[in-house]
Amino acid sequence: MNxxxxxxxxxxxxxxxxxxxxxxxxxxxxxxxxxxxxxxEVTLTTRTRAKASTLLDRGARWADxxxxxxxxxxxxxxxxxxxSDVRQVFLDEHDGVIAGLSPEGILVDMTTSQPSLAVEIxxxxxxxxxxxxxAPVSGGDRGAREGTLSIMIGGEDAPVERVxxxxxxxGKTIVHQGGPGAGQHTKMVNQTLIATGMIGVCEALVYxxxxxxxxPTVLQSVSSGAAGSWSLSNLAPRMIDGDFDPGFFVEHFxxxxxxxxxxAKQMNLSLPGLAxxxxxxxxxxxxxxxxxxxxxxxxxxxDLSGMDWx
Amino acid sequence: MNxxxxxxxxxxxxxxxxxxxxxxxxxxxxxxxxxxxxxxEVTLTTRTRAKASTLLDRGARWADxxxxxxxxxxxxxxxxxxxSDVRQVFLDEHDGVIAGLSPEGILVDMTTSQPSLAVEIxxxxxxxxxxxxxAPVSGGDRGAREGTLSIMIGGEDAPVERVxxxxxxxGKTIVHQGGPGAGQHTKMVNQTLIATGMIGVCEALVYxxxxxxxxPTVLQSVSSGAAGSWSLSNLAPRMIDGDFDPGFFVEHFxxxxxxxxxxAKQMNLSLPGLAxxxxxxxxxxxxxxxxxxxxxxxxxxxDLSGMDWx
Numbered sequence: 001m002n003x004x005x006x007x008x009x010x011x012x013x014x015x016x017x018x019x020x021x022x023x024x025x026x027x028x029x030x031x032x033x034x035x036x037x038x039x040x041e042v043t044l045t046t047r048t049r050a051k052a053s054t055l056l057d058r059g060a061r062w063a064d065x066x067x068x069x070x071x072x073x074x075x076x077x078x079x080x081x082x083x084s085d086v087r088q089v090f091l092d093e094h095d096g097v098i099a100g101l102s103p104e105g106i107l108v109d110m111t112t113s114q115p116s117l118a119v120e121i122x123x124x125x126x127x128x129x130x131x132x133x134x135a136p137v138s139g140g141d142r143g144a145r146e147g148t149l150s151i152m153i154g155g156e157d158a159p160v161e162r163v164x165x166x167x168x169x170x171g172k173t174i175v176h177q178g179g180p181g182a183g184q185h186t187k188m189v190n191q192t193l194i195a196t197g198m199i200g201v202c203e204a205l206v207y208x209x210x211x212x213x214x215x216p217t218v219l220q221s222v223s224s225g226a227a228g229s230w231s232l233s234n235l236a237p238r239m240i241d242g243d244f245d246p247g248f249f250v251e252h253f254x255x256x257x258x259x260x261x262x263x264a265k266q267m268n269l270s271l272p273g274l275a276x277x278x279x280x281x282x283x284x285x286x287x288x289x290x291x292x293x294x295x296x297x298x299x300x301x302x303d304l305s306g307m308d309w310x
Numbered sequence: 311m312n313x314x315x316x317x318x319x320x321x322x323x324x325x326x327x328x329x330x331x332x333x334x335x336x337x338x339x340x341x342x343x344x345x346x347x348x349x350x351e352v353t354l355t356t357r358t359r360a361k362a363s364t365l366l367d368r369g370a371r372w373a374d375x376x377x378x379x380x381x382x383x384x385x386x387x388x389x390x391x392x393x394s395d396v397r398q399v400f401l402d403e404h405d406g407v408i409a410g411l412s413p414e415g416i417l418v419d420m421t422t423s424q425p426s427l428a429v430e431i432x433x434x435x436x437x438x439x440x441x442x443x444x445a446p447v448s449g450g451d452r453g454a455r456e457g458t459l460s461i462m463i464g465g466e467d468a469p470v471e472r473v474x475x476x477x478x479x480x481g482k483t484i485v486h487q488g489g490p491g492a493g494q495h496t497k498m499v500n501q502t503l504i505a506t507g508m509i510g511v512c513e514a515l516v517y518x519x520x521x522x523x524x525x526p527t528v529l530q531s532v533s534s535g536a537a538g539s540w541s542l543s544n545l546a547p548r549m550i551d552g553d554f555d556p557g558f559f560v561e562h563f564x565x566x567x568x569x570x571x572x573x574a575k576q577m578n579l580s581l582p583g584l585a586x587x588x589x590x591x592x593x594x595x596x597x598x599x600x601x602x603x604x605x606x607x608x609x610x611x612x613d614l615s616g617m618d619w620x
Contacts, residue, residue, distance in 0.1 A: 017419055036424070037336075042568050052450075053596045058497075064392075073427060115521070133367075138531075138532075138535050138536060139535055139536070140536070143535075149526075150531055150532075150534070150535050151578060154390050173530070173531060173534060173535070175525060175527060175530050175531045177330070177523060177527055177528065177531065178522070178524065178527075181521075182522075182523060183524055185517075185521040185522075186518070186528050186531050186532065187516045187525070188517060188524060189514045189515075189517055189521075189528055189532055190531070190532045190536075191534070191537075192510060192513050192514045192517055193510045193511065193514045193532060193537035193539070193542065194510075194536055194537050194616075195326060195512060196507070196509050196510030196583070197506070197507045197510045197512065197537075197539060198504060199506050199583035200502060200503045200504075200505065200506030200507045200510075200584075202505065203502050203506060203581045203583050203584055204499045204500075204502045204503045205451070205499075206579065207495075207498060207499055207502055207570070207574060207577075207581065207583075208495070208496070208499045209572075210574075210577045210578075210579050211425070211491075211492075211495040211577065212488070212492075212493055212495075213487060213488060213492060213499070214487070214488065215494060216488065217485060217487055217488075218496055218499055220483070220485050220489065221448075221460055221462045221485045221496050221500070222448075222460075222496065222499055222500045222503060223485060224460070224483060225448045225449055225453075225460050225483070225500070225540065226448060226449070226450065226500075226502045226504055226540050226541065226544075227448070227499075227501075227503035227504050227507070227540070228539065228540045229538065229539035229540065229541075230535065230536050230537070230538045230539065231536065232503065232539075232540075234536075239345045260517070263521075264517060264520075267517075267521065268370070268616075269516065269517060269615045270614040270615045271513045271516075271517065272509075272586055272590075272614070273506070273509035273510055273583070273586060274510075274513055276582055276583060276586060279492075280582075282551075297317045303539045304580040304582070305578060305580045306578075
């Protein structure tokens with residue numbers, strides 16, 4: 001989006017939506033910051049006000065709860081923690097977003113959450129004459145910072161078009177996947193791919209280690225061909241270095257796998273690879289790794305064979 | 311390798327090794343062809359002579375068995391089917407390669423085979439004053455045709471250096487991984503990565519399909535980020551199209567997984583992801599898919615949930 005000299009979006013002022021933002025964690029803070037950079041008027045709230053201080057210093061306005069954010073906005077984005085948080089933020093009759101938005105207002109849930117909850121929120125919004133989109137992202141804290149997120153959208157066409165200029169402030173691959181819930185379903189597809197692929201990366205490294213191979217040399221042979229993946233190129237080197245700092249927390253990934261498996265069960269789907277991944281990640285959690293990065297899976301896989309990884 | 315006007319390698323003639331080749335299947339025929347292109351004198355044998363006819367027309371010489379190939383060669387390459395074939399080609403006392411090579415001769419097994427068999431062959435070769443390398447490849451028929459294979463080498467330094475000019479005729483990523491068996495172990499790492507990753511790709515597509523998503527549109531969202539992999543980019547589109555033509559046969563992949571799991575068991579390693587992949591691929595075999603491409607796994611994964619994939 002182009003901005004003019006005074007920092008407001010360079011389109012006719014009456015078309016510029018007032019933006020609300022809920023949730024200023026690692027992801028949300030960067031994303032809301034891009035909207036401020038683009039000149040949007042942003043009203044926000046978050047559980048811990050201190051986490052919003054930088055954004056407030058940069059001109060964002062504080063509101064005390066999601067309903068108040070909604071009352072002062074045309075479009076409200078949320079990116080919070082768990083589906084229970086999503087439910088409270090958007091659906092709470094007392095201080096939720098839907099209770100505060102004016103007719104034709106749009107709410108956009110960017111939390112990775114349940115597809116079925118996205119449908120429920122959509123229906124509740126519709127009853128009030130509002131629009132609802134589910135739009136979870138992938139790309140991590142780095143994608144949020146650099147504005148290169150992949151955004152997977154579920155919902156109707158008109159609101160997608162309306163929010164697109166905002167999404168372009170922090171997204172690079174922005175795809176409308178279908179009706180309500182389709183964004184969340186697509187995110188579950190994404191997480192299923194990552195989860196099962198991570199088992200392969202960990203088992204491969206554990207095998208190589210036990211076979212006495214030099215792990216970085218092995219990566220030279222296997223990274224660029226048919227065995228190659230983002231996880232292998234980006235996380236295997238960190239596993240080899242014993243670097244378990246979080247790019248993405250184990251506990252958040254476990255949440256996502258739980259959602260995917262519950263939705264799969266509702267759809268009568270058997271996904272043994274994803275179920276195995278969940279079990280192995282639960283073992284990481286059981287041994288105190290909830291706040292490690294997802295690459296810590298290698299410890300649990302090594303431990304199956306009595307190996308201390310690092 | 312540079313060649314001069316008469317098609318022989320452009321180095322001093324007395325340094326140019328006479329090359330033997332055993333096995334002219336899809337991979338071997340292309341690879342041996344590159345050696346002919348580079349001007350090497352190639353003597354070959356294969357189980358079905360008709361499969362060598364093009365190479366013979368191009369100047370390769372026929373021998374009746376591996377021993378005779380070895381008697382007329384300084385370096386003998388083999389790329390055959392199963393470990394039992396490898397054992398016969400190299401170790402058979404009557405007509406195997408080791409029985410025919412002159413002292414200082416080098417044998418190179420490029421079949422994907424058992425690391426422990428590679429060690430056994432190395433020891434047998436050493437007792438006869440010969441050198442042995444295990445050098446399995448990845449990159450498939452296309453990599454063989456285009457000369458862009460990844461070659462993973464196990465063995466001692468001197469013979470690796472000696473065969474390198476030959477390997478460069480068909481390899482792009484050529485890495486000496488360690489002592490005898492290290493090439494095969496690295497290939498097992500490669501196959502472990504592919505096998506488990508394939509479960510993820512198949513479960514992701516089956517989930518997406520059951521959720522009612524448009525599969526090519528889903529790939530737009532998930533292919534280029536943290537969920538991305540070679541298998542997702544190259545095989546998922548073929549799964550979506552119902553194209554199960556073999557790039558790599560299911561039955562060969564099942565052989566490889568069997569080797570990896572047996573070696574892992576010998577090393578006291580628990581690899582539940584790879585074991586699951588083997589079981590699912592055995593289901594593909596059980597339903598007549600032995601000669602399908604590895605992407606046929608999606609049928610077995612879909613079938614778990616009572617879905618007919620294509």
